[in-house]
Amino acid sequence: MLTITDLETFYGPSQALFGVNLHVETGEMVALMGRNGMGKTTTIRSLFGLTPARRGRIEFEGRDLRRLPAFRIAQRGLGLVPEGRRCFPNLSVRENLVVTARPGPWDQGRVEALFPRLGQRRHQMADTLSGGEQQMLAIGRALMTNPRLLVLDEATEGLAPVIRREIWSALRRLKAEGQSTLIVDKSLGELLPVADRCTILEKGRTVWTGTPAALDAHLRDRYLGV
Ligand code: ATP
Numbered sequence: 001m002l003t004i005t006d007l008e009t010f011y012g013p014s015q016a017l018f019g020v021n022l023h024v025e026t027g028e029m030v031a032l033m034g035r036n037g038m039g040k041t042t043t044i045r046s047l048f049g050l051t052p053a054r055r056g057r058i059e060f061e062g063r064d065l066r067r068l069p070a071f072r073i074a075q076r077g078l079g080l081v082p083e084g085r086r087c088f089p090n091l092s093v094r095e096n097l098v099v100t101a102r103p104g105p106w107d108q109g110r111v112e113a114l115f116p117r118l119g120q121r122r123h124q125m126a127d128t129l130s131g132g133e134q135q136m137l138a139i140g141r142a143l144m145t146n147p148r149l150l151v152l153d154e155a156t157e158g159l160a161p162v163i164r165r166e167i168w169s170a171l172r173r174l175k176a177e178g179q180s181t182l183i184v185d186k187s188l189g190e191l192l193p194v195a196d197r198c199t200i201l202e203k204g205r206t207v208w209t210g211t212p213a214a215l216d217a218h219l220r221d222r223y224l225g226v
Helices: 040-047 070-075 093-099 108-114 116-120 131-144 161-176 188-194 217-224
Strands: 002-011 014-024 029-033 055-060 078-081 149-153 180-184 197-202 205-210
Touching (some): 002 040, 014 029, 014 040, 014 197, 029 040, 040 180, 078 131, 093 108, 093 131, 116 131, 131 149, 131 161, 161 180, 161 188, 197 217, 205 217
Parallel strands (some): 149 180
Antiparallel strands (some): 197 205
16 A cells, blocks of 8 residues: 655755655554654655655555645545644634545544544534543544545654543554554554554664564664663
8 A cells, every 4th residue: 555665855954764664555554663763753744745755755555655745645545643633723623523524434423433522522622622632633633534544643642541542442443444554653552462563763764674573572672762
């Protein structure tokens, strides 16, 4: 479904990615891992054309995404839950969901079934939600675009345990329903049991790809610092 090959990305003159390789098959959940500053967010920004890559290939469903503007990439079927849960603060929960809607199986009712809190707070302004509820809304907004590939950047960071459990349970459900997903998350305890494969970045390069079962203590210690 998605194949990223030898991706190189710069912020002005400073190079952040030196050769990222990444692959997601249809129906897979792939974890993009690595310590802080290793290039996970930059890889996602490059995938979505927000910080365009200078070299390399991004192929999604057999087509090259690399020179497309960000809005075209979303139209091709990629949905982003960005770091920092951006929602429209002055719109209601319902309005936040419907503004991103694109045709497909996901609609407001299905998002509310996945996250019942969003149904209970349908008419509340987004800025009155807790941080965790805003994160649910950010995921709901991405699902409303009916993405064939869902991409989550640190979707559970800094949230209360009860909310984190609800979000992980939703992510497991999405995976069981066959949603293809690329995910960055520091909660290895929740991430590894549900991920099909892991790709590790170190200093802007892919240094390891394998199954969670193959991610042994040596690799964790060397690349993840845990
Ligand atoms: P984190 O988990 O801390 O978000 P990350 O793995 O997502 O880390 P990136 O945010 O992609 O890492 O950062 C990769 C490199 O690019 C780092 O060296 C970082 O300092 C640099 N970088 C990130 N954003 C910018 C920017 N806006 N301008 C210049 N350099 C940047």
